[in-house]
Amino acid sequence: MTTRPRILTGDTPTGRLHLGHYVGSLENRIRLQRDHDCYILIANVHAFTTRAQQPEDVRRDTIEIVRDQLAAGVDPSLATFVVQSEIPAIAELTFLLAMLIPFSRVMRNPTLKAEITSKQLGDHYSFGFPLYAVGQCADILAFRADLVPVGEDQAAHVEMTREVARRFAQVYGAEVFPVPEPLFGRVARLPGIDGVEKMSKSRGNAIYLSDSTDEIRRKMARLYTGRQSADEPGDPDNVLFQYARAFLPDPARVEELAAGYARGGMGDAPIKREVADAIDASPMP
Known part of the structure; x- marks a missing residue:
């Protein structure tokens, strides 16, 4: 049984990976994969929160971001790729953890609020969209991760996961889940080429890892x-x-x-x- 610290990190397949992904998280995955128990989650279920009518695109992008990570230096003999939809326990844990988090707390998550604004969803998002914030807690806790390499914009999700791990221990009297720590990249937030917004495919301001x-x-x-x-x-x-x-x-x-x-x-x-x-x-x- 491994005694190495465990990492859980990953991406929602919304398109090719870009420079913001690299300096925010991917660089750390590559650096730590040799001396950590490293799991990389391809969060294809989360992609359906805004792309439920585009299953073929989600499938294509799931493959694409694995290719980008392999090309960047993630070694599959050292790190384990996990496709979220293939692990039913994550969905089960999401449902159970949702009983421990008030809805008002989920909606106060600043990352969730920022995504609703940036995607111009207004009040027209599915119930599954805020549920994905609970799902991210389940993603991390299902693997009992000690460390979560993320971009600074994902800090609120890790903090909510920490709260849920403590709440579970308080309610059930057992420390089943480690309280994970975030690990931020060397660049907290890389702006896109518009010079204002965070680099993002949806904003059309990204330089991709696969660009010529x-x-x-x-x-x-x-x-x-x-x-x-x-x-x-x-x-x-x-x-x-x-x-x-x-x-x-x-x-x-x-x-x-x-x-x-x-x-x-x-x-x-x-x-x-x-x-x-x-x-x-x-x-x-």
């Missing part, structure tokens, strides 16, 4: 900084330098660029090209 060299360069060229002229002093903490710090391998080079940018006289374009080339040359697929 030309696609990466073309998308980086569109990265919006709001700067009007190369002569004016630039903000070395703007979205362009968030990308530079995330993907340029030499911190000294980043600071050199930042100093020149802040003085003025340095345009966005050469920095965008350098960052694009660094993304293309990285270990990502």
Whole structure:
């Protein structure tokens, strides 16, 4: 029996994986897979909360995100991929845990509220949509995970899972489930190329792990900084330098660029090209 710490992480198959997935969680999965008991959940059931009329698309994207992770460096001899729909116990546990969480607590989940807003669902979402927040608790607790590598935007889901694990122990007098800890990526929130919103397929602002060299360069060229002229002093903490710090391998080079940018006289374009080339040359697929 393994004594290594156990990881549960995963993705809802809504399309190809992008740079935000990589720096937010995927990078940590690859790094930790050798010395942790690592499970990667493909949450295809959760995808039906907004795509119930598109089962073939969900199936296609389920396969696609596994391909992206294998190409990025997840080793199936070290990590176990789990397709959510193939584990009926997760659905059963979701139903049981729903008895321990007030509906008002689920609806206060800031990540859930943000998704309702970003997907423009208004009041027109299925009952299953808020239920998926309980389902994420079941995803984690079913595997008795100690650690959950996630992007910062998923912190609220992990916190609710921690509450449920404690509540279960309080009600039934047994610590069946470990209280999991989140593990955040080195970049808490990577903006998309619109320079404002979080990188997301639904917002059309993503650079995908599977993008070609030309696609990466073309998308980086569109990265919006709001700067009007190369002569004016630039903000070395703007979205362009968030990308530079995330993907340029030499911190000294980043600071050199930042100093020149802040003085003025340095345009966005050469920095965008350098960052694009660094993304293309990285270990990502």
